[in-house]
Amino acid sequence: MRESDININRVDWVTVMIYFALVIIGWFNIYAAVYDGQVDKSIFDFSINSGKQLVWIGTAIGLIIVIMAADYRLFENLAIPLYIFLLVLLVITPFVGKEVNGQVLTIGFGSFRIQPGEFAKFATALALAKFMERPTFDLSKPNFQLRAFAVLFLPIILIILQPDTGTAMVYFSMLIMFYREGFPQKYYILGIGMIAVVLLALGIENNLYLVGAIVVIVGILIAIGKKTPQRIIAFSVIGIGLIAFIYSLDFVVSKLPEHQQNRIMVLFNPDLDPLGVGWNVTQSKIAIGSGGLAGKGYLQGTQTKFDFVPEQHTDFIFCTLGEEFGWLGSLVVIALFVTLLTRLVIMAERQKNRFSRIYGYCVISILMFHFMINIAMTIGLFPVVGIPLPFFSYGGSSLWSFTILLFIFIKMDSSRAMQLGRLG
Structure with a gap:
């Protein structure tokens, strides 16, 4: 039996159909986001974003065909070269890329431009899978942890230098895969605790309340246990460290770009400057809330039609869905995403080798985070x-x-039996 026959029979068609459902629904919503009531502008008009997106969809289908026709071993063999190539692109992007709103994210020629930070996601996932696939690789040991974190953090550092904090944050989602592969649980508990402290420190106007709470908690922990010198010193050091961390946050935040400081302030005070830095989120919530249960109808969204929400065809596309299709339409799309992620978990757990499973959990982590x-x-x-x-x-x-990220894994899954040599 040929590999192509095996792949067709073993492709997870549920996942493929969910992908195309999301792409098509997204395409219609992109048209809604740019539609201004002019009847001469059809969804197929290549002068507007929906027409341009149709071209990208067509080329994405071409990529899918190439990926599914390739030998599944190609992705494992190219993992490290591809990772190095994307790192080189990330290094040169600030020097040869195009600057937009203070960020240099894209490189290319003329109107054709790509964002290396986006493509580096699947390259990093493949590289991590390649580094960690050996049976002797043990994430509970510090030397292996350092190697894995080196692979993960190289693209993060380069993307932050662009600067693109949002894309850099996505890479941290792959720590979910680390957890699946045996990274010690105590570090996750510590990380969640630190995030909680950060949120409390940023959300509480007077840090003295939080410092007081830490002092009380540390005092209780010392009092209820054995009062050994080591225990007292350990909890005291932790308490002092947390207090120092809280007061250092103001300094760290002050060094962030102004627009990022504003976004943090708006998160904790939504009514702060609703006509300025809070405009996007305020208008987005109005659009989603105005959709009600069933929405205003396709192409009938007033917030959408009159451009109240900036970047509505990109980062704020969900509010177009909420306004025109309401709670029910939003529920359908959320259900599609949840089903997709559930299918991917099932696929990851049934893989026959560690490389495919690790890559699969990277895919799950990235898509879930986004x-x-x-x-x-x-x-x-x-x-x-x-x-x-x-x-x-x-x-x-x-x-x-996203298409390459997902379909490389679909290809791996369709070839899982061959990976053990069970089919000839």
């Missing part, structure tokens, strides 16, 4: 960080990178 943060961003639960909704938001680099 999905959750983008929607949280549009409803004011997370700062605006410029993260697109997978398969939905307008943009060639975004659609191509």
Whole structure:
């Protein structure tokens, strides 16, 4: 039996159909986001974003065909060369790229431009899978942890230098894969605790309340246990460290670009400057809320039609869906994403080798992070960080990178039996 026959029979068609459903729904919403009531502008008009997105969709289908026709071993063999190539592109982007709003994110020629930071996601996922596939690789040991973090943090550092904090944050989502592969749980508990402290420190106007709470908690922990010198010193050091960390946050935040400081302030004070820095989120929530249960109808959204929400065809595409299709339409799309992620978890757990499983969990992590943060961003639960909704938001680099990311894993999954040599 030929490999192509095996792949067709073993392709997870549910996942493929969900992908195309999201892409098509996204395409219609991109048209709605740019539609201004002019009947001469059809969805196929190549002068507007929906027509351009159709071209990207067509080329994405071409990429899918190439990926599914390739030998599954190609992705493992190219993992490290591809990772190095993308790192080189990230290095040169600030020097040869095009600057937009103070960021240098894209490189290319003329009107054709790509964003290396988007494509580096699947390259990093492949590189991590390649580095960690050996049976002797043990994430519970510090030397292996350092190697894995080196692979993960190189693109993060280069992307932050562009600067593109939103895209850099996505790479941290792959720590979910680290957890699956045995990274010690205590570090996640510590990380979640630190995030909680950061949120409390940023959200509470007077840090003295938080410092007082830390002192009380540390005192209780010392009092209820054995009062050994080591225990007292350890908890005291932790308490002092947390207090120092809290007061250092103001300095760290002050060094962020002004627009990022504003986004953090708006998160904790939504009514702050509603006509200025809070405009995007305020208008997005109005658009989603005005959709009600069933929405205003396709192309009938007033917030959408009159451009109240900036970047509505990209980062804020979800509010177009909420306004025109309401709670029910939003529920359908969220259900599609949840089903997709569930299918990917099932696929990852049934892989026959560690390389495919690790890559699969990287795919899950990246898609879940984009999905959750983008929607949280549009409803004011997370700062605006410029993260697109997978398969939905307008943009060639975004659609191509997510398509490649997903279908490499679909290809691996379709070839899982061959990976053990069970089929000839």
